[in-house]
Structures are given as structure tokens and as C-alpha cells.
């Protein structure tokens with residue numbers, strides 16, 4: 001492998017320096033590097049890690065594939081993504097998770113870690129082969145029925161007990177489905193005025209409280225997917241403190257999506273299903289509380305919930321449309337808009353919530369690492385001044401369902417590097433077509 005000098009770069013937005021790479025690892029210095037890149041004051045961050053991505057393969061290849069989703073991820077500054085199992089077939093067995101994992105390695109743009117389903121077919125009634133998925137080459141350590149909630153408390157308890165034994169985490173899509181039958185938008189004055197059936201926030205909050213208690217009793221790790229209300233954050237805070245206390249092994253973590261930090265329920269006023277998402281967009285009091293909870297560490301990290309949908313699934317009346325929106329290429333700029341421009345986080349904080357914390361939640365050893373000698377050369381270089389305008393058709397995803405169409409984003413990802421190899425240079429994907437570096441085998 002080669003040696004690289006990245007000149008005049010600002011790690012975490014701090015003082016300019018040079019970074020050196022040898023054989024995929026950051027080193028103190030290199031004499032006579034094979035390649036020199038002038039970063040011209042770009043901000044360097046550890047490669048971003050997304051705990052919540054829908055890559056749609058297998059079965060949904062009209063909306064996204066491992067290849068197109070990996071390209072979108074790399075362009076967004078990501079070096080690792082967790083692919084949700086609500087595919088067709090569902091990723092509830094070693095054969096499906098291995099397929100996704102192998103495709104990720106073949107594409108080679110980001111580390112693709114399959115999330116295993118908690119229950120067979122996401123049906124909520126019978127536990128999936130969690131142990132077999134954990135033992136497979138895909139080394140599954142995150143389990144979720146995302147898209148659906150593990151609603152049955154006894155199944156959830158058993159899943160948490162297995163997860164604890166496997167040193168894995170259960171990521172819950174917190175939604176009591178009994179409370180959201182037919183729900184279309186956040187239950188409140190906006191939905192009432194628009195004539196859309198309300199999605200009761202208690203459906204989310206009650207499951208988070210219940211799961212925190214089940215996880216504490218099991219001494220297990222629970223991760224809350226796409227937390228969306230102020231009260232949900234309060235419950236996580238309580239679970240960490242009062243409930244957490246002396247219980248060994250118990251830990252609750254939580255993620256918030258960029259769209260729940262920026263957009264509010266009034267977005268539905270245009271009846272454009274591009275704004276339909278699960279959980280629904282909430283009022284501004286919630287968005288603001290979520291920003292504060294992310295800043296103070298109550299919410300650990302940002303996760304995109306990148307949910308590509310084919311035109312047919314979105315180009316229809318609101319109630320018939322599928323929920324979900326694109327996120328990988330707009331996540332970092334939205335975090336800058338909502339958290340950095342508002343003074344809630346600096347670039348160190350962005351590295352924490354977009355890279356270090358998600359890597360820690362998922363137990364990744366070689367992602368979310370400091371930008372220091374001896375660490376993997378896995379990073380992204382961001383131009384903090386380069387604004388761009390979002391065009392769904394120009395994004396790398398096969399689908400175009402971005403809620404930010406025509407919106408100006410304040411920063412641009414310029415280069416992304418995975419273990420010493422450029423996956424993106426000057427905003428363009430560098431195709432590799434082969435497995436690069438070491439992906440954590442088990």
C-alpha cells in the first residue's frame with residue numbers, strides 16, 4: 001500500500017496541520033509520500049458511522065442497492081453503515097445477513113454491517129436465529145425489527161436476554177402498534193386541521209419506558225431508534241440515572257435522525273408524502289428539546305434512518321404513501337445547520353455524535369477512532385464553507401425522496417477515506433470493486 005500526505009487540514013476544525021497515512025494507518029510523518037493532497041483548510045473528522053440505514057437489498061432493488069446506498073454513504077462522509085433487516089427476504093437468518101455483508105465487501109466503499117432481525121419475518125412472534133447470525137461471518141451485533149416494534153413484552157425480554165449473552169444490542173423501533181392504527185401524522189392541531197389521523201406520541205414513549213425496565217432487569221443493552229419527542233428524551237435520561245443505578249450490564253442508548261432535528265409537523269401542510277415518515281415529524285418544541293438532548297449527551301448519536309422509496313411508493317396520496325426519507329448525503333449538513341450553526345456543538349461534538357458514539361454503541365473497534373498516529377486512516381474531509389443545493393435526482397441513491405429538495409446545505413463532504421483508501425475524492429465516488437483492508441471477521 002501507499003503513503004499519503006494530507007496537507008493543511010484542520011482536525012476537528014482546529015489548527016491546521018498535516019496528516020500522514022502509511023498502509024491504511026495514520027502515522028507521525030512520512031518522508032517522500034507517494035501522494036500529497038492539499039486539503040486547504042478542510043475540516044477532518046473520523047469517518048461517520050450510521051447505525052440506521054435501509055439499503056433495500058435483497059428485494060427492494062428498485063429503491064436502493066448495497067452499491068448505490070454505499071455510494072450515497074461515502075459521499076455523505078460515512079465509512080460504516082448498519083443495514084436494517086426489513087428486506088425481502090427479511091434478514092432474519094445467516095444466509096441473508098451474509099449476503100448483505102458480502103455485497104458490502106464487494107462494493108468496498110463503506111463497511112456494511114447487517115442488522116439482524118429480532119423475530120422471524122419481523123412478525124413479532126418467534127425469535128430469529130440471533131446466535132447463528134452473531135456467529136456467521138457477518139458477525140451481527142445489532143438486532144432490530146425496525147419498521148416494526150417488538151411489541152410483545154415477553155419476546156422483547158427474551159431478545160434482550162439473548163442479546164446480553166451475545167454481547168449484542170437490541171435496537172427498538174419504539175411504537176406501540178395498538179396506539180397507531182391508521183396513524184398518518186403527529187397527533188396534534190396540525191394533523192387535526194389537515195384531516196390526517198393522529199400518531200399518538202405515547203405510542204413511542206410507553207415502549208421506551210417499558211423496554212428500559214426490561215433491559216435493566218435483563219442486564220442488557222437497549223438502543224432506541226429514531227427517538228422523536230421531548231418526553232422520550234426525558235425517559236432515556238431517567239433510565240440512565242435513576243433506573244440505571246446499580247444494575248450491571250444495563251445500558252440504554254438512543255439516536256435521533258437529522259429530520260427530527262430540523263423538520264416539524266407543519267411540513268405536512270403541503271400534503272407531499274415526501275414528508276411522511278415514521279415516527280412522524282413532531283412540533284418545534286420537540287425538535288428543540290431533541291437538539292438539547294443531543295448536545296448534552298442524553299441522546300448519544302445521530303442516525304439517518306435513510307429510507308429510499310421508489311416513485312410509486314411516494315407519488316400518491318398521503319395515506320397510501322410509504323413512510324421514510326433519504327438521509328445519507330444530507331445528514332452532516334443538517335447536523336451543522338441544527339447543532340453547529342446554533343452553537344450547541346462544535347466539530348468535536350459533531351465527531352462525537354456522528355462517529356464516536358455510534359461506533360461505541362455498535363461495538364466497532366476500528367471506526368469512530370481519534371485522528372491520531374496509530375489509528376486507522378478512516379476519515380472524512382469537509383468544506384465548512386461550500387454550500388450546495390439539494391436535488392433528489394442528483395443524489396447517488398436510486399430513489400429521490402429527499403425532504404430537502406431545493407434547500408441549501410451549508411457544508412460539503414469533499415473527500416472520504418476508508419483505511420487509507422479514498423472512497424470519495426473531490427466529491428466523486430472512487431469505485432473499487434474489490435475488498436479492501438480488513439473488515440472485522442469473527
Ligand SMILES: NC(=O)N[C@@H](CC(=O)O)C(=O)O
Pocket residue numbers: 054086146147148173276277278279305307308322323324325
Ligand atoms: N422510517 C420510516 O418511515 N420508514 C422505514 C422504516 C422505519 O425506520 O421504521 C422504512 O423502512 O422505510
Ligand SMILES: [Zn+2]
Pocket residue numbers: 146147148173225226278279
Ligand atoms: Zn423504525
Ligand SMILES: [Zn+2]
Pocket residue numbers: 052054084146147305307
Ligand atoms: Zn428505519
